[in-house]
Amino acid sequence: MMPKGDMPQATRRRFLIDTAALAGAAGVGFALATSPASATPASMRAAIRRVIGEAAVNKGRIKIDLPPLIENGNAVPLTLTCESPMTADNHVKAIHVFTEKNPQPNVISIRLGPRAGRATVSTRMRLADSQKVVAIAQMSDGSFWSDELEVVVTLAACLEGVL
Amino acid sequence: MARALINVPAKAKRGDVIEIKTLISHTMETGFRPDSSGKLMPRDIITDFVCKYNGEEIFRAELFPAIAANPFIVFSTIATESGSLTFEWTGDNGFAASGSANITVE
Numbered sequence: 371m372m373p374k375g376d377m378p379q380a381t382r383r384r385f386l387i388d389t390a391a392l393a394g395a396a397g398v399g400f401a402l403a404t405s406p407a408s409a410t411p412a413s414m415r416a417a418i419r420r421v422i423g424e425a426a427v428n429k430g431r432i433k434i435d436l437p438p439l440i441e442n443g444n445a446v447p448l449t450l451t452c453e454s455p456m457t458a459d460n461h462v463k464a465i466h467v468f469t470e471k472n473p474q475p476n477v478i479s480i481r482l483g484p485r486a487g488r489a490t491v492s493t494r495m496r497l498a499d500s501q502k503v504v505a506i507a508q509m510s511d512g513s514f515w516s517d518e519l520e521v522v523v524t525l526a527a528c529l530e531g532v533l
Numbered sequence: 534m535a536r537a538l539i540n541v542p543a544k545a546k547r548g549d550v551i552e553i554k555t556l557i558s559h560t561m562e563t564g565f566r567p568d569s570s571g572k573l574m575p576r577d578i579i580t581d582f583v584c585k586y587n588g589e590e591i592f593r594a595e596l597f598p599a600i601a602a603n604p605f606i607v608f609s610t611i612a613t614e615s616g617s618l619t620f621e622w623t624g625d626n627g628f629a630a631s632g633s634a635n636i637t638v639e
Contacts, residue, residue, distance in 0.1 A: 445601035472599050473565040479595040485610055486592065487550035492607035496563070496599050527601075 408498060409475040414468050417475035421466050422506060422514055431515035432465070432507040438520075443497035443527035450480075452489035452507045452515075462489040464508040471501040496527035535559055539620055541634035545612035553584065553592075556605045557622055557630060563598035579604055579624035587616040596624075612638045 409417070418427075435449035452462045461484045467477035477495055489507075497503075500522045507515045540554040557579070564576025576598065584592040591610050604622075619633045 469599060473563065474598055476597040477599040478597060480608075481593040482608070483591065485586070485589075485613070486608065487611040488609045490609060491594075492605075493594075494601040494605050496601050 408471045408473055409469065411470050411502075414470050414475040414504065417468055418466075418504070418506065421476075421479065422508065425512070425514050427506060427514045427516045429516060431509075432505055432517045434467075434503055434505045434517045434519045436503060436519055436521050438522065440497060440521055440523045442525045443499075443523040444525075445494045445527075446497050446521075447492065448477075448495045448503075449490065449492040450505055450507075454489045454509065456484055456487055456489055458484045459510065461486075461510045462507050463510055465489075465491060466506045466508075467495070468504045468506075469497065469501055470503075471499040472496065473498060477503075497521060497523045498526045499523055535622070535628075535630045537620065537622070537630055537632040539618075539632050539634045541618055541636055543635070544637045544639065547612060547614075547638050549612045550609050551612050551636075552607065552609050553618065554605070554607045555582075555584075555620055555632075556603060558603050559622075559624070559628070561596075561598065561600060561602045561604065565598065577625045577628075579622050579628060581621075581623045582606060583621045584608070584610075585619045585621075586610060587614065612636065614638055 431453045433451045436446060440446050450465050454462045462482060465480040468475045469477055478493060480491055502518055502520050504516060504518045536558045538556040542551050545551050559579050560577065562574055562577040564573065566574055568574050578598055579596050582594045582596065583590060592608050594606060596604060615636060615638045617633050617635050620631060622630045
């Protein structure tokens with residue numbers, strides 16, 4: 371006959387295993403259910419390649435400014451600042467912004483030139499999830515520079531229905 | 534016609550970098566949101582924004598659904614000469630809006 375103490379322990383172990391399995395399954399199910407409506411890191415990479423071609427991208431010279439913790443993803447202030455003298459032969463030609471998990475990876479593509487005086491642009495963007503935002507600047511000499519930022523979003527944009 | 538707000542300094546010194554702020558009323562419907570019956574509402578966004586200074590293009594942006602409703606864009610330019618800045622927004626379903634602002638450069 372089994373000692374009295376064994377049975378509850380076995381049940382607890384069984385319970386823990388089952389719970390873990392369930393949680394795992396739920397996690398996979400959740401990921402599957404949410405994935406069709408969002409761009410993935412792979413599709414972000416593809417979108418970047420579509421815009422800038424096969425060029426090598428260096429880190430630096432551009433800075434993304436976004437709040438690190440975002441309560442409402444429907445309108446998030448975004449500022450892009452490039453280090454550039456903005457002269458006729460050394461200026462920023464274009465700035466592109468991409469996201470990992472919005473339904474579509476592209477956010478904005480900006481073209482500017484030496485007449486901008488300063489390579490700083492601000493706008494307001496939507497964020498569908500906590501994710502990585504990438505900005506890429508194209509300089510007049512043809513080089514590409516990037517910055518990326520992880521943001522946390524508590525109320526997502528885009529996916530909610532109309533009430 | 535959509536309401537546009539444009540903020541350009543009325544006066545500037547030649548060579549100064551001036552900041553230009555623009556805001557236009559538009560829903561920027563993403564095309565990813567279901568309506569009350571569960572059907573996706575068709576995309577309706579502004580796709581392009583162009584600013585010209587005395588006829589010469591100084592700034593252009595291509596917008597995607599990830600831009601928030603009522604697109605707000607801030608950029609800068611060098612005050613080169615007196616004249617006008619014109620702003621044009623174009624988008625889905627034949628959307629077109631424009632505005633202008635005058636500047637005196639001393």
